[in-house]
Amino acid sequence: MKRQTCRIKYLIFVSIFSVLALLPISLSAEEDTLSEVPTVKLTPIFPDSEEGLIYIEGEDAVSTNFSTTAVYNYGASNYRSLQLIQQNAPYGGQAYYAEYAFYVEESGDYYFWYGGTPPGPKEDVYPSYASPFRYILDDQLPVSVYRENLAINEAYTPAYYWMEVEKLSLTAGIHKLRIEVADKRRFDGKYYFFMDAFFFLREDRMEEELTNVPDLFPEDRLDRSMDNPFQSVSYYENIIAENPANKNAYIILSMIYSLLGDYINAIKNLNSAVNLDPEDPYPLLLMAKNRIWNAEVTAGLSLYKQLMIIAPDNVAYWAEAGKVAAWTGNYRDSIDFFTRGLEIFPEDLNLKVNLGLTYLWMSRRDDADRIFIEAEESVLGDHQRAMELGSIHSVNGYPANAVKIYNKEIGDSPEYLETYLSLEQAYRDTGENEKAADIIRGVYETFEESEEFSSYMTVYEQKVKMKADILASYRAALDENPDNISLRQELAQTYFWNGLRNEAVDESRRILVNKMYLLIKDFDSKANALLILNDKISYLKARYEEIAKAYSTASRELSAAQSSYSRTKASLEKKPENSELAEKFDDLSIVYSDAYNSAVLWRDRLAEQEIVLQDLSEQWETLSVSEEAEEKIFRQLMGDLDWSWDRDFTRMELREVQRSEPFLAGYVLGRLALFDNKKEEAIRYLNKDLFEDDPFARYGLYQAWLWQGNRAKQKSMWESEADILTLYRQHLSDMEASAWDDGASDSYFIPAEDDTEILSKTISERSKVFHDDIEGMENMADEIESALDRKLNRQIYALEQESYLLRYELGNYYLDMNENLRASRQFDRVLAMDPWNISANYKLGIVSQRYGNWSRAMDQYKKVYFQNPLYENAAHYYNQLARENADTVHVTAQNITDPAVISYTGRGEYQSSINNRLAWGAFYNLDINRQYRSYGTEEPSSYKLHTAAFKLPLSFPAWNLLLTPFAGGQSSNAFFSGDYTFNPDEAVQISENNTATTVEPYGGLGVGWTCNFLNTYLEYRYELEEDSLYAGRSLTKRHAFDLTANSYFPIEDNYLFGPVTTRTFGSFNLQKTEGESDTNQVYQILQEVTAGYVVSQKPYIKLTATGLFNFENSRDSNPSYYAPDEIMEARGGLKVAWSTHNPEYTESLEVSLFGSAGGYWSGTMNYPAVKTEGLFSVFYVKDAMMLYLTMGGAGSYKDGLSSDPFYWELSGTLGCKINVASLLIP
Incomplete structure (x- = not known):
């Protein structure tokens, strides 16, 4: 008797993020040379500048060992700052330093200001939340700066303040300023100091109104209302206890916690401030920042959204929210912020350019170019806005885009000298120094000579040469004293800071080999x-x-x-x-x-x-x-x-x-x-x-x-x-x-x-x-x-004890270069000497996580956590990995009914990852089939099949390979099927039960391999043929081979259409029935293609079109079990899905409806048939749990849909998957 049994298996893929390369790509082909030099030289219009002001960004250091890169902070000047947060002293006993070069046009007395963290106090009576520092001007003696020595003017972002240090006498010409941090803050023994920017303001300009100053600049430089030393945390807590409604006390306390890196307590206090005054945007802004710093990106962006409701008329808030969202990879939120901001401020170039950059980071280049062109067209004929546009591109790290804008502006308004100089700077920023030199030559050919012009250009060229001259002086000093290890280390740090990363690594390795050479000679x-x-x-x-x-x-x-x-x-x-x-x-x-x-x-x-x-x-x-x-x-x-x-x-x-x-x-x-x-x-x-x-x-x-x-x-x-x-x-x-x-x-x-x-x-x-x-x-x-x-x-x-801090620095270089394996080896050697070096443990965790060794990364983060639960983001990263690699429990129950059989399948599965290479798991299946109708002489019967197995997944990340061997057994009892005759006068004995029980081995091997957009899985199984378990049938065993290949193709530059996915499935079974000499061959080939389109973003609705072709056949189509006979079907379908989620993305719901129809052919039928299928699905996700329900039906019709189906099937599946993660409490 031949019977067709269809089973529906659904595999749902959800793609959350794609990692996109950030490449500085210019808008279009640009002019590489100046416009034709005019026959009559022009009179230059000189750039506006603030007389008596010298302003330097902290990240413009010629050399520094504070860190290897500047830190992005939207509240900082130029969006970046120089931050020192280190547990260890620097290699060689030197102090942490940042060295700068600046040019003074006119001799005089200048007030020295800087923006950053207030230095630590000298006296022990005050709490020490940051390190003190000292500065060295040119070759003068060092000057120590403590909190008691300077005046705080104003705060402009958490942990950053404008401060007046002291009055200095500066002569005209080039000067060097070296900031050194040699002492730790007393609070936790860290070297902690932030330098955002500093400036020198001539004494006679101190009380005058300044117009040409950076966006971040102290407004009232004589204000000293904030000039009070920080008090202890308990001091502010007592103030709050006496007056719980003191909003400013909560804000000040939050700033201290931000300074300490304790973002959780900062958030708690800011939350109290927000509750006291929900309409004040400032504490809400600070809370959004602290959420982001605490790696709570989703929560931070949600607070930015609330901020926009409270203060929609603040363009800076829109720009900050959009930029932070883009930096954290949340491009849709970034686009939403910038787009809504532009609705209110349609002419704001900063919002417009950053919207284009976000599109660029998403690889939506057409949209990016459209926005950039709109921005360019909006500044035509307006020199100041054109310069602003070029500057915005440069500040955001795209000087190549600025080149095109400056070239065009020179063609439109050739009389402005600042355009040429900005173009020269843009060329230098892109590394095109020859073109930069051509610009300078062109400037002399374009403008008429004058004393003012010559003086201006002389000063400008000296400023350009300052950094190169200092680099050259480092090299010259090293040539004179090649064995000076400290000087070589400083040169390596200088190289890295100035983008010469390979040179920095080479110098560091030369230091190590030089030390090894000296060691061997000393050993001799x-x-x-x-x-x-x-x-x-x-x-x-x-x-x-x-x-x-x-x-x-x-x-x-x-x-x-x-x-x-x-x-x-x-x-x-x-x-x-x-x-x-x-x-x-x-x-x-x-x-x-x-x-x-x-x-x-x-x-x-x-x-x-x-x-x-x-x-x-x-x-x-x-x-x-x-x-x-x-x-x-x-x-x-x-x-x-x-x-x-x-x-x-x-x-x-x-x-x-x-x-x-x-x-x-x-x-x-x-x-x-x-x-x-x-x-x-x-x-x-x-x-x-x-x-x-x-x-x-x-x-x-x-x-x-x-x-x-x-x-x-x-x-x-x-x-x-x-x-x-x-x-x-x-x-x-x-x-x-x-x-x-x-x-x-x-x-x-x-x-x-x-x-x-x-x-x-x-x-x-x-x-x-x-x-x-x-x-x-x-x-x-x-x-x-x-x-x-x-x-x-x-x-x-002894050598490693002496040089492990140097290895720490080299590890940092490799870390910033994404040379993760090399970085890991360096941090390994650091920890071999100093196993509780908290910074090295943390960074080894980072590099291990980057190259896929999540188990080691978790070990390192846990070690950091037990040293200091609040250190950096160790607890967050540990918990993130714990969730991604959590133990999983997955249970499903499925019921299928067709014209002859009611089938029930229950499955329970558990899997635990041991490390990034090895996991283990176990699963149990229970299949109960009741044949309520039979054909011919066969009597209806039932069977129950138990399947249990252990599996041992083995991962080989270097080859994107996963091997999963599994082994167990299958068992069925003839008592259940009724295929057993009892003596009515005797009780059933254990021996009879054993005789009625069939136990067979079960096992196989799965091989998974991925490459780019292709995911393949080949599986072999040795198992029982379930249909052969009905009463009166001979037991059949099979060797099953299944191959699945899934591909995923996103549509470039478009996130509404796509992705296009394909699924190719093939199976080949060798089935041997007891008592028969021949082996049956059963095989199947299936091809499926889908393409999606996002109909609506709010609410999120997506349509997915599907095409499917399936062919099944067997050598012997009339065995005692079901075997297909030249079955072929081709169907097309459409799925509509609606989904929603909460703002934190911790809870989501998706409801979908799928329908398909097409042709169905079989070797036993003399006519084509119509086959339809429908499926309703609900998926609910909350934190680490996913619940799902599917209900479906299918039918095959001989004479069209108006007739009754000659075969039908109804199915329902209920499932639950839970990730059980062991988390650290942050």
Whole structure:
């Protein structure tokens, strides 16, 4: 009997974010050169400037080690500030610093102001919330600045204040200002200082109204109403306790918490301030900022939305909200803020440009270009607005866009000098220095000469050269003193800060290899006694091997010579008149004498070497005691520190820098190879012309030959380079001076027979122990080399202790360059020396998270959390990863009814991730099928199938590969199906139950692979064919192979249309029925394509069109189970989905309705049919839980939809998936 059973499986994909590259792309092709130089030179219109004001952005430092990059902060000047937040002192004992260059046009007395954190107090009576600093003007003495030394004028964003430091006398010309932070704040022992901007204002302008000043500038510079030292947190809490309605107290307290980085308490106090005065936008703005800083992006943007309702007439709020949303990747919210802001302020260029940039970041380039063109058209004929437009592009990091605007403005209004200079600056910002130089040349050709013009351009060009001159001075100082590590480190920091990242990394690695080179040279000195001893043992061992070989030869030759001599002598005594025999006897006498003398010579040489060996053994005994004592002290000093030298990492790092530092790196690699007993490798490194004149390297090569036992190479090198080698190691001269000659002797005598016998016996007995002697020397050499290794290990430890802060800086460089694996290795070495370095632990967590090692990242964040629960965003990132990799519990229940069968399936599944490579899980399925109607002679029956298995997913992130082996069993009982006959007079026994139970193995392997927009999964299963479990049917087992390939194609530059997705599915089953010899083949091919369109954003409604083709067939279509017979269907469908979510995105609801229709063909039918399908779905998500319900139906019709279906199916599925995450309480 043939029966068709269709089962509906649905796979829902939700794509939340896509990561887009931020590329500075110009609007269109731009003019690279100035407009044609006029035949008549123009009179320049000079830029407006504020006389007596010198304003410098904090992030415009020539060099700094505060951090590797400026921090984005919309409330700061130019949207960025320089921030120092460090737990560790900087490498080399220097202070944290930021160095600036500025130009003074007119000598005079100037007031020094800066915007940033107020410095820490000098006296202990005041709380210390920030570090004090000192400044050095040019080459003058440092001036310390404490809170007591300056006056606070006003606050302009949380943790940032305008402050007047003191009055300075400045001469006209170029000056340098160095800000140094050498002390920690007392509150928590951090180096903490923010520098946003600083300025010098001439004394006579202090009380005058200034017009040409930056957007952020102290309004009333004489106001001192805020000039009170910060009080303790408890002080403000007492004020609030006395007057809970004091809104300003909550705000001030929140600012202190913001200064401390405790954003949670800042938010709590700001929430109280907002509750007291819901219409005041300021505390709401501060709360939005603190939410963002606390990594609560969704909540922060929600507060910005509330702020826009309260204060829609503040254009700065719209710009800040839109920019913050874009920075955090929430592009739709950003577009919404900018668009709504432009409805109120349609001419605001800042809103317009930033809207275009947001489109650009979304890869909607057409929309971006449209907005940029609108902005350009709106400034035509208005020079000031055109300059403002170019400046906005530059400030936002797109100077290439500004180039086009300035070029056009020069063509329209060539008389404005500031346009040329802004264009020159834009070219320099894009790295096109040649074009920048062309602009300056063009300026002189365009404008007429005058004293004012010459003076202005001279000052401008000096300002441009300031930074380059300081960089050049760093390089020149290093050329004069190349071994100055601190200067080299400062140059590396300067390189990185100025965007020369690779140069900064190269300098840092040069420092490390330089230190390693000095360490090896120092090690040669400190391990001198051990190295000499090992040289001598190696030399002595070679001599013993030579003696052993000579003894063997001498014993054989002496025995042969004596035997020949004795026989000939006896013959001659019998025939004394035989002249020929007499001549032979004379020759043999000489041979006998030479053999005896040679044997004596080697015996004596051995005696000498035995004395040498005894002496070396005694030296080693003495040295070994002192070495053991040193090692014991070292282990005691290390305590519980689990440090070990990572030799592979050291060699890898040296090889990486060998190309730029072949001498230093090559020498160190060669010596390390020798100390690792890799003599051939050491020879390869050191046997180069590069080291031809270096005594240290030549000794290393000689030592490699010596320790290898290559006497020929060693001797040859000594003969040609004895003078160089002796300069470095005098003991080599002593060793080589004791070299033996060829061993020939001019003496002649015939030894007594007894003497020969005694000598032969001595040689014979001594030869038996040569092996033991040589083995003993080898053991001694091994012990000496082990002592050398331990000593080198101690030296490396001292080096890493000295340089781990340098590695911390290098790790920061790699972190900012997204070189995550390299950064990880550096932070690993930092933590090997300082395992509780909270900053390194935190950053190692960041880089581990970046390259996909989430388990290690969580371990690092947890370590940070237990040190300081409020440190940075450790708790937030830990919880984020915990949620993403949480244990999952997934349960479903499904019911399907068709004209013959009611099917129920229940499934429970649990999975837990151990780390980023390994997880484990288990699942249980219960399938209950009731055949309520049968065809032909078969009786209706039922079956129940249990399936249980364990799985072990193995992930290989480098190859985007996932392997999931699973194994378990399947069980069914014939009692349930009724396929069992009972004796009515007897009770059912356990043995009968066991006989009625079928237990079969179940298992397989899944292989998943992803690449860009393609996701594939291949699965093999060995399992039972469920249809064969009905009563009266023979049990069938199958080998099932399924392949699924899903692809996802977003439509570029458009987020309303798309994405286009495809699903390709293929299956092939080999099914074997008990009692049958043939194996059936069942296979299926399915192809599905979908394309979506967003009909409405509010409410969110999306239409998705679907096309499907399916083909199923089997070799034998009439077995005792269902098998398809040339089934083919082609359908098209449409899905409409409505969804909504709360502002925090922690709760969402999606309701969808899907319908499809198409043709259906089968090999058993002589006619085509129409097949329809419908599905209603509801998905509800709240935090870590997802609930879903689906109800569907399908029907196949012979004579169109007006007739009853000849086959129908109704289904319903209810499911729940919960992520169980172990979270940290922030």
